[in-house]
Amino acid sequence: MGRIELKQVQKKFGDVEVIPPLDLEINDGEFVVFVGPSGCGKSTLLRLIAGLEDTTAGNIEIDGADATALPPAKRRLAMVFQSYALYPHMSVRKNIAFPMKMAGMDQAEQDKRIENAAKALNLTDYLDRRPGQLSGGQRQRVAIGRAIVREPAAFLFDEPLSNLDAALRVGMRMEISELHKKLATTMVYVTHDQVEAMTMADKIVVLQAGVIEQVGSPLELYRTPRNKFVAGFIGSPK
Numbered sequence: 001m002g003r004i005e006l007k008q009v010q011k012k013f014g015d016v017e018v019i020p021p022l023d024l025e026i027n028d029g030e031f032v033v034f035v036g037p038s039g040c041g042k043s044t045l046l047r048l049i050a051g052l053e054d055t056t057a058g059n060i061e062i063d064g065a066d067a068t069a070l071p072p073a074k075r076r077l078a079m080v081f082q083s084y085a086l087y088p089h090m091s092v093r094k095n096i097a098f099p100m101k102m103a104g105m106d107q108a109e110q111d112k113r114i115e116n117a118a119k120a121l122n123l124t125d126y127l128d129r130r131p132g133q134l135s136g137g138q139r140q141r142v143a144i145g146r147a148i149v150r151e152p153a154a155f156l157f158d159e160p161l162s163n164l165d166a167a168l169r170v171g172m173r174m175e176i177s178e179l180h181k182k183l184a185t186t187m188v189y190v191t192h193d194q195v196e197a198m199t200m201a202d203k204i205v206v207l208q209a210g211v212i213e214q215v216g217s218p219l220e221l222y223r224t225p226r227n228k229f230v231a232g233f234i235g236s237p238k
């Protein structure tokens with residue numbers, strides 16, 4: 001299960017309202033992309049869902065239960081950070097095992113989950129290497145592996161590919177889409193890249209200055225953009 005509902009969620013930093021109250025529904029299994037220009041509040045919105053920022057007002061529900069006051073570790077959501085967040089001195093196996101070790105999971109269960117994650121990400125042959133001995137794409141897969149083993153209700157990605165060169169980015173987009181198909185788990189993915197949004201999303205949320213301009217499938221946004229901003233951003237002819 002991985003249904004996330006935002007009800008009149010607002011975020012202020014001091015006196016500055018970065019996110020005016022907004023409603024949003026993310027359905028179980030959906031691949032949802034938050035897209036918009038730099039500074040429009042994409043990361044803030046994702047961090048509110050993750051519990052890394054407190055809401056100023058409003059409620060966040062996960063699978064029908066109020067999660068607004070829950071700390072990140074209790075939300076059953078896994079934030080995927082960019083690959084540079086890996087521990088360079090640890091093997092791939094230990095990097096992937098880290099969250100399970102912290103949670104005190106027994107070794108047999110850890111090994112099973114590592115094996116499954118490695119299989120899903122084609123990392124089986126690289127488990128004993130260190131991040132420095134991997135390509136950029138492989139490192140990014142390890143970062144995803146570390147999220148998979150927690151068996152989260154949803155994955156949250158914040159511009160996970162922005163460090164990678166253009167060719168690798170295309171490959172990783174396909175890898176993440178493939179993983180979404182395999183796992184059928186909700187994914188919320190932040191990017192400022194329209195192509196990424198249009199090619200990966202089931203549902204796109206277009207943001208401007210903290211306001212949701214439109215929500216819809218890539219085709220809906222392309223065919224019937226609600227305003228000039230959406231049309232311009234999505235690259236629609238209208």
Ligand code: ADP
Pocket residue numbers: 013018036037038039040041042043044045
């Ligand atoms: P995006 O991810 O779309 O680039 P952010 O969510 O990072 O945008 O930022 C949205 C706005 O909130 C920006 O104006 C940014 O400067 C501001 N902001 C983000 N985090 C903080 C913070 N911790 N304190 C104050 N302002 C912040």
Ligand code: MG
Pocket residue numbers: 042043044
């Ligand atoms: Mg951001």
